[in-house]
Amino acid sequence: MEKSHSELGQIIVGVARDPLGLMGLIIVGVIVFCAIFAYWIVPYDPIAMDIKSRLQGPSSAHLLGTDQLGRDTFSRVIAGGQVALKVALPAVFGAMAIGLTLGMIAGYGPKWLDNLLMLFFDTIRSFPTVMFALAVVALIGPSLQTVVFVVMATSIPTYGRVARTQTLTLRNSEFILAERSMGASMARILGVHMLPNIIGVLAVLAAMDIPTVIALEAGLSFLGLGVKPPTPSWGALLKDGYSLIRQTPWLVVGGGLPIILATLGFTFLGESLRDVVDPKLRKQR
Amino acid sequence: MTDTLLEIDHLSVDYETGRGDLKALRDITFDVNKGEIVGIVGESGCGKSTLISSILRLTAPNTRFREGEIRFKGQDLLQASERHMRDLRGADISIVFQDPMQTHNPVLTIGQQMLDIQHRSKQSKADKLAHAAKMLGAVGIPDPEARLKQYPHEFSGGMRQRIAIAMALMSEPDLLIADEPTTALDATLEVQIIERLQELQREFHCAILFISHHLGVIAELCDRVVVMYAGAVVESGEVREIFHNSKHPYTRRLIECDPGHIKERARVLPTIPGEVPDLANLPGGCIFRDRCDQAMARCATEVPPLDQLKEGHHAACWLNHEEVTT
Numbered sequence: 001m002e003k004s005h006s007e008l009g010q011i012i013v014g015v016a017r018d019p020l021g022l023m024g025l026i027i028v029g030v031i032v033f034c035a036i037f038a039y040w041i042v043p044y045d046p047i048a049m050d051i052k053s054r055l056q057g058p059s060s061a062h063l064l065g066t067d068q069l070g071r072d073t074f075s076r077v078i079a080g081g082q083v084a085l086k087v088a089l090p091a092v093f094g095a096m097a098i099g100l101t102l103g104m105i106a107g108y109g110p111k112w113l114d115n116l117l118m119l120f121f122d123t124i125r126s127f128p129t130v131m132f133a134l135a136v137v138a139l140i141g142p143s144l145q146t147v148v149f150v151v152m153a154t155s156i157p158t159y160g161r162v163a164r165t166q167t168l169t170l171r172n173s174e175f176i177l178a179e180r181s182m183g184a185s186m187a188r189i190l191g192v193h194m195l196p197n198i199i200g201v202l203a204v205l206a207a208m209d210i211p212t213v214i215a216l217e218a219g220l221s222f223l224g225l226g227v228k229p230p231t232p233s234w235g236a237l238l239k240d241g242y243s244l245i246r247q248t249p250w251l252v253v254g255g256g257l258p259i260i261l262a263t264l265g266f267t268f269l270g271e272s273l274r275d276v277v278d279p280k281l282r283k284q285r
Numbered sequence: 286m287t288d289t290l291l292e293i294d295h296l297s298v299d300y301e302t303g304r305g306d307l308k309a310l311r312d313i314t315f316d317v318n319k320g321e322i323v324g325i326v327g328e329s330g331c332g333k334s335t336l337i338s339s340i341l342r343l344t345a346p347n348t349r350f351r352e353g354e355i356r357f358k359g360q361d362l363l364q365a366s367e368r369h370m371r372d373l374r375g376a377d378i379s380i381v382f383q384d385p386m387q388t389h390n391p392v393l394t395i396g397q398q399m400l401d402i403q404h405r406s407k408q409s410k411a412d413k414l415a416h417a418a419k420m421l422g423a424v425g426i427p428d429p430e431a432r433l434k435q436y437p438h439e440f441s442g443g444m445r446q447r448i449a450i451a452m453a454l455m456s457e458p459d460l461l462i463a464d465e466p467t468t469a470l471d472a473t474l475e476v477q478i479i480e481r482l483q484e485l486q487r488e489f490h491c492a493i494l495f496i497s498h499h500l501g502v503i504a505e506l507c508d509r510v511v512v513m514y515a516g517a518v519v520e521s522g523e524v525r526e527i528f529h530n531s532k533h534p535y536t537r538r539l540i541e542c543d544p545g546h547i548k549e550r551a552r553v554l555p556t557i558p559g560e561v562p563d564l565a566n567l568p569g570g571c572i573f574r575d576r577c578d579q580a581m582a583r584c585a586t587e588v589p590p591l592d593q594l595k596e597g598h599h600a601a602c603w604l605n606h607e608e609v610t611t
């Protein structure tokens with residue numbers, strides 16, 4: 001197992017050597033740090049109202065001012081980051097795990113199963129995300145779990161299709177034929193030999209997908225389909241800021257800036273990861 | 286108690302294609318005895334890979350076994366269960382492929398792959414690793430313990446082919462199939478690998494079915510040789526007999542062009558004028574007729590049978606019949 005650690009270490013070093021990758025690593029690091037330690041970082045309870053000091057501009061007491069209910073925007077931004085990751089990480093990893101499994105089955109299994117799974121993927125993809133979200137919210141009500149479910153369900157096809165394509169290519173590769181000639185069972189071929197060849201590509205895809213998911217969560221919350229009102233969310237901040245733009249511009253900044261930063265950070269990280277992982281794969285082939 | 290290990294008995298294999306059935310193998314018959322090295326020579330497309338994949342039962346989905354048997358230790362593999370075949374592969378029958386750059390998993394270390402290949406063994410991980418290192422040493426990889434931790438791309442082509450041989454021999458198989466294992470390597474490496482293979486064969490006493498384009502290698506390594514042309518066996522016999530007393534015009538042309546010195550290599554088989562018949566639409570008579578400079582009237586109408594001319598020497602040519610009758 002120390003083998004895979006050094007492998008991971010090598011990848012991290014590779015990313016850190018690339019200036020954009022380093023930037024991505026720092027931004028993502030800060031976001032993750034703030035999300036984990038949000039409880040200790042926030043100067044105020046993010047949902048505590050203080051009507052007397054509503055709609056204030058930035059001050060030493062309120063770094064990013066306050067909203068229409070007097071809640072501290074900075075605290076809500078930090079707590080919103082936690083919500084964003086609470087949605088993005090389970091959704092992305094869940095979608096990746098399910099997509100990977102289904103995609104590998106589609107790529108390696110019999111043709112009819114492949115067709116069935118592709119039909120399933122295409123069906124999901126043909127729903128516009130927002131329509132799908134509306135339907136699910138109507139069914140089970142808005143909540144963090146609903147957002148996770150919607151985001152996960154809509155991104156399974158992407159992972160599934162990539163995993164399927166990879167499996168199909170690998171399946172005809174000579175080393176897999178060699179494994180079969182040496183008596184490897186199907187489970188062994190998929191689990192031991194194909195999985196490590198596919199996982200890298202999907203991990204890069206996941207890193208690039210996290211900003212999309214964060215934006216999606218914000219978008220759903222902006223539309224009122226996401227997390228329920230008192231819960232701080234970047235999308236909800238943006239929504240309040242949008243309607244109160246004449247009174248104070250700081251809410252929009254508080255909601256928008258972190259979304260932009262998170263998008264840039266994860267994208268830089270993902271692209272740099274792809275450059276580190278991909279040439280390596282190419283060299284090994 | 287015979288010492289026959291593998292018997293290919295009147296095997297005919299077709300590929301179903303849009304143009305009709307492509308008769309890739311027709312009435313193939315030959316044996317491989319225990320501990321013997323048998324070479325198969327033939328031009329590209331003569332059905333060598335089809336034959337190997339049939340033995341391992343890892344054929345393309347459009348393959349149809351029309352006739353015949355492939356008996357391994359007396360059991361017909363074409364009737365064996367999928368489970369039984371899987372148990373044979375990599376245990377009793379092993380294979381080394383042509384292109385060493387393609388046959389290893391790029392993202393696993395050699396050690397991980399050599400561990401994985403021993404999945405049937407109940408030994409501890411440490412014992413398996415020790416066995417892997419020992420096998421790497423046996424094929425001439427220096428410092429095997431350290432090299433187990435490396436990835437395939439850290440080895441040269443020649444080294445990778447040695448690793449493939451080490452992996453194939455790990456289970457001490459009874460039959461090793463080598464599908465042009467040296468074609469992708471340069472001449473000096475080829476000689477080294479062949480010599481190593483000879484040593485290992487003496488040590489492990491496995492039979493080897495050695496497929497090659499290169500007659501020189503066959504002459505150096507094999508006890509017997511099977512010459513294939515367009516999906517059929519045209520001649521088979523002991524190496525010395527075939528090289529010095531060939532009874533088929535095709536074999537003679539091959540030997541003229543590639544005199545059988547391992548160090549002088551003809552990378553591709555010499556081109557003989559004329560065309561290989563269309564396997565999906567075979568003409569009557571001898572399949573070599575279009576390219577044979579000794580063809581007679583009879584060759585156009587009747588298919589020459591594969592006759593035993595002498596103990597262990599078979600050939601399919603009407604010229605031999607003239608000889609027999611006169």
Ligand SMILES: Nc1ncnc2c1ncn2[C@@H]1O[C@H](COP(=O)(O)OP(=O)(O)OP(=O)(O)O)[C@@H](O)[C@H]1O
Nearest residue numbers: 300302307309328329330331332333334335336345
């Ligand atoms: N799946 C398939 N479907 C249809 N035809 C096939 C298929 N596989 C091989 N063939 C044809 O069968 C014939 C024998 O092919 P095979 O691969 O066994 O030849 P080979 O002797 O191994 O050639 P090479 O030296 O190029 O590897 C060829 O004419 C080939 O085009």
Ligand code: SF4
Nearest residue numbers: 571574577584602603
């Ligand atoms: S049978 Fe006739 S055509 Fe065929 S190889 Fe012999 S002489 Fe040539």
Ligand SMILES: [Mg+2]
Nearest residue numbers: 330333334335
């Ligand atoms: Mg071949």
